[in-house]
Amino acid sequence: MGVTIYDIAREANVGIGTVSRALNNHPKIAAKTKNRILEISRRMSYQPHAYAQGLAKRKTNTIALIMPFFTNYFFVEVLQGIQDKITDLGYDIMLYGVNQTNQVEEYLKRALQKGKVDGILFFSMKLPDGFDTRLKELQLPTILVDTFHPDFDSITVQNEEGAYVATRYLVKLGYKKIGMINASLDSEPARMRYNGYRRALEEAKLPFHERYFRISKHSKADGFNREAGYQAMSEVIDKNREDLPEAFFISSDIQAIGALNAMKDRKLTAPEDIAILGFDDIELAKHIGLTTMRQPMYQMGVLAVEKLFHRIQNNDFPPSHTTFSPTLIVRETCGTEKQQPKS
Amino acid sequence: MGVTIYDIAREANVGIGTVSRALNNHPKIAAKTKNRILEISRRMSYQPHAYAQGLAKRKTNTIALIMPFFTNYFFVEVLQGIQDKITDLGYDIMLYGVNQTNQVEEYLKRALQKGKVDGILFFSMKLPDGFDTRLKELQLPTILVDTFHPDFDSITVQNEEGAYVATRYLVKLGYKKIGMINASLDSEPARMRYNGYRRALEEAKLPFHERYFRISKHSKADGFNREAGYQAMSEVIDKNREDLPEAFFISSDIQAIGALNAMKDRKLTAPEDIAILGFDDIELAKHIGLTTMRQPMYQMGVLAVEKLFHRIQNNDFPPSHTTFSPTLIVRETCGTEKQQPKS
DNA sequence: CAATATTGTGGAAGCCTTTCCATAGCGCTT
DNA sequence: AAGCGCTATGGAAAGGCTTCCACAATATTG
Numbered sequence: 001m002g003v004t005i006y007d008i009a010r011e012a013n014v015g016i017g018t019v020s021r022a023l024n025n026h027p028k029i030a031a032k033t034k035n036r037i038l039e040i041s042r043r044m045s046y047q048p049h050a051y052a053q054g055l056a057k058r059k060t061n062t063i064a065l066i067m068p069f070f071t072n073y074f075f076v077e078v079l080q081g082i083q084d085k086i087t088d089l090g091y092d093i094m095l096y097g098v099n100q101t102n103q104v105e106e107y108l109k110r111a112l113q114k115g116k117v118d119g120i121l122f123f124s125m126k127l128p129d130g131f132d133t134r135l136k137e138l139q140l141p142t143i144l145v146d147t148f149h150p151d152f153d154s155i156t157v158q159n160e161e162g163a164y165v166a167t168r169y170l171v172k173l174g175y176k177k178i179g180m181i182n183a184s185l186d187s188e189p190a191r192m193r194y195n196g197y198r199r200a201l202e203e204a205k206l207p208f209h210e211r212y213f214r215i216s217k218h219s220k221a222d223g224f225n226r227e228a229g230y231q232a233m234s235e236v237i238d239k240n241r242e243d244l245p246e247a248f249f250i251s252s253d254i255q256a257i258g259a260l261n262a263m264k265d266r267k268l269t270a271p272e273d274i275a276i277l278g279f280d281d282i283e284l285a286k287h288i289g290l291t292t293m294r295q296p297m298y299q300m301g302v303l304a305v306e307k308l309f310h311r312i313q314n315n316d317f318p319p320s321h322t323t324f325s326p327t328l329i330v331r332e333t334c335g336t337e338k339q340q341p342k343s
Numbered sequence: 344m345g346v347t348i349y350d351i352a353r354e355a356n357v358g359i360g361t362v363s364r365a366l367n368n369h370p371k372i373a374a375k376t377k378n379r380i381l382e383i384s385r386r387m388s389y390q391p392h393a394y395a396q397g398l399a400k401r402k403t404n405t406i407a408l409i410m411p412f413f414t415n416y417f418f419v420e421v422l423q424g425i426q427d428k429i430t431d432l433g434y435d436i437m438l439y440g441v442n443q444t445n446q447v448e449e450y451l452k453r454a455l456q457k458g459k460v461d462g463i464l465f466f467s468m469k470l471p472d473g474f475d476t477r478l479k480e481l482q483l484p485t486i487l488v489d490t491f492h493p494d495f496d497s498i499t500v501q502n503e504e505g506a507y508v509a510t511r512y513l514v515k516l517g518y519k520k521i522g523m524i525n526a527s528l529d530s531e532p533a534r535m536r537y538n539g540y541r542r543a544l545e546e547a548k549l550p551f552h553e554r555y556f557r558i559s560k561h562s563k564a565d566g567f568n569r570e571a572g573y574q575a576m577s578e579v580i581d582k583n584r585e586d587l588p589e590a591f592f593i594s595s596d597i598q599a600i601g602a603l604n605a606m607k608d609r610k611l612t613a614p615e616d617i618a619i620l621g622f623d624d625i626e627l628a629k630h631i632g633l634t635t636m637r638q639p640m641y642q643m644g645v646l647a648v649e650k651l652f653h654r655i656q657n658n659d660f661p662p663s664h665t666t667f668s669p670t671l672i673v674r675e676t677c678g679t680e681k682q683q684p685k686s
Numbered sequence: 687c688a689a690t691a692t693t694g695t696g697g698a699a700g701c702c703t704t705t706c707c708a709t710a711g712c713g714c715t716t
Numbered sequence: 717a718a719g720c721g722c723t724a725t726g727g728a729a730a731g732g733c734t735t736c737c738a739c740a741a742t743a744t745t746g
Contacts, residue, residue, distance in 0.1 A: 051398045054394040055392075079412075092437055093438045093439075094405070096435075097423070099426065103430065106430075114393065287600055287604050
């Protein structure tokens with residue numbers, strides 16, 4: 001059905017090798033032959049067959065993207081960075097959006113399928129058991145983003161430090177009763193953020209109150225979502241009616257949005273009743289005036305692609321680890337130094 | 344480097360044809376031979392080579408998804424429907440997220456490349472000139488979502504009717520000065536929504552005020568984004584300080600969020616000062632209590648995949664067009680019948 | 687028990703490229 | 717005019733699979 005190099009070769013009265021050389025502008029070819037062939041192939045609207053090319057070259061020009069997808073807006077923004085960069089480089093993206101945790105293995109297996117992709121970008125999840133060795137055996141270039149393994153290139157955010165900075169900021173504003181709403185501790189970033197929170201409290205000699213700490217475990221997935229935030233905040237408020245915390249550090253913006261909603265339903269506002277500090281700085285944070293810790297999402301996407309290409313071109317160097325520090329973005333939900341909170 | 348069917352054939356003392364039949368559970372093969380081969384191939388951890396398979400079968404098990412990506416959260420939700428459904432069917436997704444309108448052609452060309460994908464899902468954009476005929480020549484199954492062309496299967500939303508219902512609802516609540524903030528009229532949905540808005544006004548014998556109508560053209564892309572909504576609302580308010588509209592129908596939730604922000608910055612609230620009605624019902628609408636027209640996004644994604652498969656299996660029937668009616672979701676930003684607005 | 691039908695198997699051909707190797711043809715040199 | 721070195725070219729081989737055709741080995745029939 002389609003036009004092949006054989007058709008062109010026949011038409012131009014040359015061999016298929018010559019056609020191939022013309023199309024791939026190989027040096028060893030006479031300029032006029034080349035032009036003639038290019039002209040003919042244009043006239044016949046020739047299109048190389050992607051899979052035949054891939055098979056012969058052992059190269060797919062495609063990379064796999066495996067990322068959580070349970071409506072965590074964080075990823076939408078990273079995705080933009082990846083998309084822009086990868087398009088520049090002439091590659092395509094095979095998207096594997098994980099909606100339930102058990103899909104991870106399935107997707108990894110698919111991406112590992114021989115000859116399917118030239119590399120993998122793996123996001124924010126723990127590499128399931130055994131896949132580290134399989135990936136190494138296959139020598140499939142892999143970059144981890146927002147998660148860590150010593151044997152693979154990785155890009156992470158200083159979660160512990162970010163949480164520490166966030167909490168210390170709340171301390172500095174004068175809050176004493178500082179709670180935290182976290183995602184599932186199965187998640188590495190969630191654990192680190194918890195540690196940072198605890199460290200800041202200790203350093204400020206503030207007590208840690210079990211009753212102001214909540215893991216949003218109720219939900220599907222890992223708890224990094226709005227419903228989980230809503231639920232966790234509802235519980236804390238309802239159980240501590242008489243003695244509400246003054247501030248909350250929340251492990252993601254999307255949870256913070258849920259939490260703010262729970263407050264609103266109970267006629268509480270931020271920062272007047274409870275101050276709220278999030279994590280991520282998703283695009284919507286700006287809208288609702290959420291004070292938060294910014295992760296450089298777009299840049300992380302771009303860098304991930306760059307690292308992957310570096311490794312695709314030369315897989316022969318030790319793993320490198322890059323880490324970004326989140327920065328505090330002050331908006332309204334924590335009050336400001338001038339307009340000091342009540343306490 | 345990898346294990347091939349030749350290796351397995353040698354190991355099992357059979358021909359390569361037999362190995363292939365065993366792996367693809369072809370009917371004409373003895374059960375015990377088959378089991379033996381499967382056992383061996385498991386032991387050698389055989390993995391078929393995706394591209395070789397694709398080349399031989401003339402089938403990629405991959406579909407291309409071309410969709411606008413300029414942070415319009417609408418698509419994130421459609422994407423989930425697509426992803427879930429397509430995974431069930433054993434297919435993979437090649438994602439082409441359009442960030443600037445000039446990328447559309449580039450992506451279409453890539454997706455059209457022979458043998459790269461088995462079908463295309465094309466979203467919310469006008470098919471660039473000439474591609475309709477090219478797609479038909481190539482016989483590449485294509486489904487249009489949220490846009491229309493008589494020669495291709497499509498799934499659309501009754502934009503005109505949705506806008507009409509929305510505006511009529513505002514009329515019914517007693518608002519007289521009803522404005523609209525729209526996206527670029529290059530977008531088909533935007534045009535239809537404008538028509539519905541006008542029709543409802545006329546029917547109610549309410550005047551159309553040029554000064555309460557605004558196209559958010561300022562921005563990058565098509566205007567379906569938060570900044571555009573913010574800017575448009577800011578302008579309308581600032582130019583009509585003395586005579587503000589009472590209500591606004593806004594062509595997407597994400598713009599409505601921007602608009603609400605612009606109001607907030609000017610100490611105006613919804614519905615007390617101006618009622619706001621959006622379109623889409625993205626997940627966040629619930630959060631901020633936005634009254635809006637719901638599009639069944641997840642279901643549209645699922646249906647799109649189903650249609651595409653239908654056509655991949657049998658390309659031999661006339662194009663079918665499905666259309667959904669949006670439904671009104673009443674929340675808080677328009678007030679309610681009980682708590683009537685001032686006017 | 688021979689003749690025929692059925693089932694299972696081997697392996698060549700085909701899918702469409704790229705790449706390598708051999709060779710034809712050309713212009714130089716001597 | 718013969719010999720040499722280049723350059724450009726043709727086309728086989730390779731990449732790894734599916735599928736078709738031919739044939740061998742059974743099973744079925746009268």
